[in-house]
Amino acid sequence: MTMPDGRKTSAMLYLDGVHVSFDGFHAINNLSLTVAPGEMRAIIGPNGAGKTTMMDIITGKTRPDQGDVLFDGRTDLTKLDEAEIAELGIGRKFQKPTVFESQSVEDNLLLSLREDRGVRAALFRQRNPDDTDRIDRVLETIRLQGVRHQLAGSLSHGQKQWLEIGMLLAQDPKLLLVDEPVAGMTDVETHQTAELLKEINRDKTVVVVEHDMTFVRELGVKVTCLHEGTVLAEGSIDQVSENERVIEVYLGR
């Protein structure tokens, strides 16, 4: 099926029949998933279900053995590397919060601003007033105005998670992949993170991987449950959590 403007699908993210194996172990099995533009999707699934590996495939870290991975209807992500995929407009938050610990919060965001990533541009780049505005806006969204000049390494675990989300926002991506954003957060922080993601979802497509069911329920979006590298169930959180196979996977072992 080809769409009139050359797109192969109207989806923002389209995975079809993807397989990945590590030394004979099938981490991803015939995985198919479609995320519409502007959608927020929650991905749940037990440990080892392949959620992180799926993100590795989308962001170019892992090459699938088989299957199609299309971004924005036309771009084949399996042919590109990490930097090219980032430049297309896909941002990724790691499962383990990863920020530049020995640099200030402001510098972390400055490094993330969407702009020429070339060596020469970086060498001769001058600081301009526009940067401050752009950084201000992100800081406001992630509610870290107060720690602007602190070292990222000195932030609390939750603040680091938000900073990393802020770094994605500074990149101004079309699609955000967020891996376990509330792991290790307090209830209040978890609630704030849900609010933050909803706010971000107003103009960006978001895929969130999360274990925390209260959090997923709070997001109130369509849920996909992965198990052994394949989609087990898809639908609203209530539908999915009532699904017999899902219950079996979560409780039956």
Next chain:
Amino acid sequence: MKPFLLTGTLNRSATIFLAIVATAGVLLPALNLLTPDASALHVPTYLVSLFGKYVCYAILALSIDLIWGYCGILSLGHGAFFALGGYAMGMYLMRQIGTRGVYADPVLPDFMVFLNWKSLPWYWHGFDMFWFAALMVVLVPGLLAFCFGWLAFRSRVTGVYFSIITQAMTYALLLAFFRNDFGFGGNNGLTDFKDILGFNVQADGTRAALFAASCVALAASFLICRAVVDSKLGKVLVAIRDAESRTRFLGYRVESYKLFVFTLSACIAGVAGALYVPQVGIINPSEFAPANSIEAVIWVAVGGRGTLIGAALGAVVVNYAKTVFTSGPLAPYWLFLLGALFVLVTLLMPKGLLGTWHAWYGRRKPAPTAGATPSDETEFAGEIAKPHMAE
């Protein structure tokens, strides 16, 4: 707003460092040339050259700190770039000997006559001109680093694997330069130099000028490194050091950044080697010895990684200690001492001399306002870059 690059806003320690280098560059030659031999203030020429050697080592240390301290690339082969710069200068100096050699051949250096060579190999052409040799001093190490780095970084060779292949690189060059038919004087290397730019290399005035030139080169290398690490590119380098894959997923081509800084670093090391050779009067394959490169890394660790100034300081302090030790009865134990020094510094002062001093000074200084001083902390961070070996 302030541009990142070359705003001229150097912090206090950088200003002090440059002032010391400038003072040494003027004072030592002056005390050597302008005071009578008998004067208590007189600095003998051998000391001028000895200090000149330290200054060259300081430049080499800067070049290592630029890649290791800021980008986490541990090269254990930087002695090779230093030696290549040295050989390029040595070739110029050989061609200046002319008919004053033992065999008095107007074109061929003595060792080629001795080997019965009839004409100059192609790669020796042009080295009779200083400008050409000066260009090669930078280009040859730079080109080798570019090719080597291109292969290594593109294949994502990092960490200890990278360190090992840089050792292999310098060892391979050591073996190659040992061979007579390689055309660089084999085992003996290049020596018996007479003139540089028409001046006698042995003369006091020339020695003093070479020392001053080394100080200028140290200051210039420092300013270049400072400009690089203060630019946005410098922040990207630290980002790569601390979280390489995060940097990649932000869209940076990590390999291009590494390649740039590795090549620049090799060019600086080449300049250090070129200034070193006329001051010590010889360049031979032993400069490629893998142990030399490791020693240079120890200077940086001792002085303080990721501080630039600390690296230069470490090179001077460790080499001064080496001179003292190896000229006394403890000479045979120098390598043990160096090893012990490295272990002690790594365990007790992971930030090196300068980093430890900064931390101590920062703590002693009463806080200007109540509580923490985040602005101090961030300024500090740029300077005392925290080493993260693993990602």
